Amino acid sequence: MITPLxxxxxSGFLVLGPILQxxxxxxxxxxxxxxxxxxxxxxxxxxxxxxxxxxxxTTTVARFQSLSQAILAFAYVISVAYYLNLxxxxxxxxxxxxxxxxxxxxxxxxxxxIGVAGFRGGFxxxxxxxxxxxxxxxxxxxxxxxxxxGYFVTRVHAGALIFSPPTIGAWDxxxxxxxxxxxxxxxxxxxxxxxxxxxxxxxxxxxxxxxxSSAIYMAYIGLLAxxxxxxxxxxxxxxxxxxxxxxxPILPAMLVAAALAAQLSAAVADTSGAGGLTxxxxxGKLPPQPAYLALVAAGxxxxxxxxxxxIISYASRAFAAYYAVxxxxxxxxxxxxxxxxxAALALLGVAITVLGTPAEGG
Numbered sequence: 077m078i079t080p081l082x083x084x085x086x087s088g089f090l091v092l093g094p095i096l097q098x099x100x101x102x103x104x105x106x107x108x109x110x111x112x113x114x115x116x117x118x119x120x121x122x123x124x125x126x127x128x129x130x131x132x133x134t135t136t137v138a139r140f141q142s143l144s145q146a147i148l149a150f151a152y153v154i155s156v157a158y159y160l161n162l163x164x165x166x167x168x169x170x171x172x173x174x175x176x177x178x179x180x181x182x183x184x185x186x187x188x189x190i191g192v193a194g195f196r197g198g199f200x201x202x203x204x205x206x207x208x209x210x211x212x213x214x215x216x217x218x219x220x221x222x223x224x225x226g227y228f229v230t231r232v233h234a235g236a237l238i239f240s241p242p243t244i245g246a247w248d249x250x251x252x253x254x255x256x257x258x259x260x261x262x263x264x265x266x267x268x269x270x271x272x273x274x275x276x277x278x279x280x281x282x283x284x285x286x287x288x289s290s291a292i293y294m295a296y297i298g299l300l301a302x303x304x305x306x307x308x309x310x311x312x313x314x315x316x317x318x319x320x321x322x323x324x325p326i327l328p329a330m331l332v333a334a335a336l337a338a339q340l341s342a343a344v345a346d347t348s349g350a351g352g353l354t355x356x357x358x359x360g361k362l363p364p365q366p367a368y369l370a371l372v373a374a375g376x377x378x379x380x381x382x383x384x385x386x387i388i389s390y391a392s393r394a395f396a397a398y399y400a401v402x403x404x405x406x407x408x409x410x411x412x413x414x415x416x417x418x419a420a421l422a423l424l425g426v427a428i429t430v431l432g433t434p435a436e437g438g
Contacts, residue, residue: 077281077285078210079265079266079269079345079348079349080262080264080265080266080281080282080285080286080345081210081284081285081288081289082210082262082341082344082345083261083262083263083265083341083342083345083346083349084115084260084261084262084263084285084289085262085289085338085342089217089220089292089293089316089334089338090162090166090316090331090334090335090338091259091316092108092256092259092293092297093296093297093300093316093319094312094315094316094319095252095256096108096256096297097240097300097301097304097306098243098306099242099243099244099249099252099306100242100244100249100301101239101240101241101242101301101306102242102301103242104297104301105294105297105301107249107253107297108293108294108297108298109294110253111253111256111257111260111293112260112286112290112294114257114260114424115257115260115263115286115290116286116290117421118399118402118403118421118425119263119264119282119286121399121403121405121406121418121421122263122264122266122267122399122402122406123279123282123283124405124406124409125141125267125402125405125406125409126266126267126275126278126279126282127275127279127409128405128409129270129275130275131409136408137405137408137409140401140404140405141405142357144398144401144402145353145356145357146357147394147397147398147401148264148349148395148398149350149353149354149357149367150394151391151394151395151397151398152346152347152349152350152353152371153350153371153374153375153378154387154390154391154394155261155342155346155391155394155395156190156347156371156372156375157183157187157374157375157378157379157387158258158384158387158388158391159338159339159340159342159346160183160186160190160339160343160375160379161179161180161183161379161384161387162338162339162384163182163183163186163335163336163339163340163343164178164180164181164182164186164379165179165314166314166317166331166332166335166336166339167179167182167332167335167336168182169314169317169332170317170328170329170332180379180380183379184376184379184380186340186343187372187376187379188372190343190344190347190368190372191369191371191372194347194348194351194364194365194369195365195366195368195369210337210341212333212334212337213334213337213338213341216330216331216333216334216337217292217296217334219327219330220327220330220331220334221292221295221296221299223320223323223324223327224299224300224303224323227303227322227323228299228302228303231302231303237302237303238303238304238305240305240306243306248433250431251431251432251433254396254427254428254431254432254433255388255389255392255393255432255433255434256388256392257392257396257428257432258388258391258392258395259388259392260289260290260293261392262285262342262346263282263285263286264349264395264398264399264402265345265346265349266278266279266281266282266285267282268349268352268353268356269352270352270356271352300319303323304319316331317331347368347371348364350364350367350368350371351365351367352364353367354366354367385434386434389432389433389434392428393428393429393430393432394429396425396426396428396429396432397425397426397429398425399421399425399428400421400422400423400424400425400426400428400429401425403418403419403421403422403425404418404419404422406418406421407422
């Protein structure tokens, strides 16, 4: 459960809150619920493909499996760059060296650290890093939710809740939602842990990880949506720090710690997933370690060549393409209404891939 959970809660509570608040206003909880439901549906498709791993694959199924793995390998490259770019931004946010250059240098150093850890220790070394960071992150998230709940109660008693209307139209809202799929992504990492865990364990782990992360997201957005008026400053990597200053003076420092833990654990989870994917694609002939180094090199290129909101949109589209193919595979393994449902889900994945847009463009 730790691996998919670490990836799902990689950055949603940091970036997603300000974006949804600034764009959707009072409808932010509804937008969050839709994102969680779409993620659960895509997770259901992947759980079908996990359960079908023991079946003899036809030529068509084998080709779609290879296609989905190639797409996912590309998506992992983008997502790790996304997580660690956030890591860099938060690492320097409260320091005198708060600049894009310092953030990029920090991101590059962390990419190198993960690459070395994976190459020298393999999955277990990465997993040990992940356990500690997830524990710290969940503890701080708990503190954040308690702080928000307390502030929410005081605002209720003062009659000062804010009910802001959405700032974008329905079409732009839909496209922005498509571009935010990556913030609830990560459950698919359970699919590629077959050497460590059997299919029922991975299916159960994915379900529990998705349920817990959805509960955290809904509580967070449900509180946040009525406490702040939308502003243009919310569309920055570290906007959540300034928003939380009014809730508690200790929350900004806590959130920086949570951000560092969140991005590290998520990057480790996706790097681990990429290693498992490489082994599966090569049928065990290529070990995961070279994949770690290739992923790190590509992440460094992305770090120095584009901005965070573009990376979020690119990652969402890449994962949506992967989910589309997985949904098609689930349809091939299903019958009757379930087959039609998964086929429709595949079409949704294609639509997200084509139409997703960055938060700044929304």
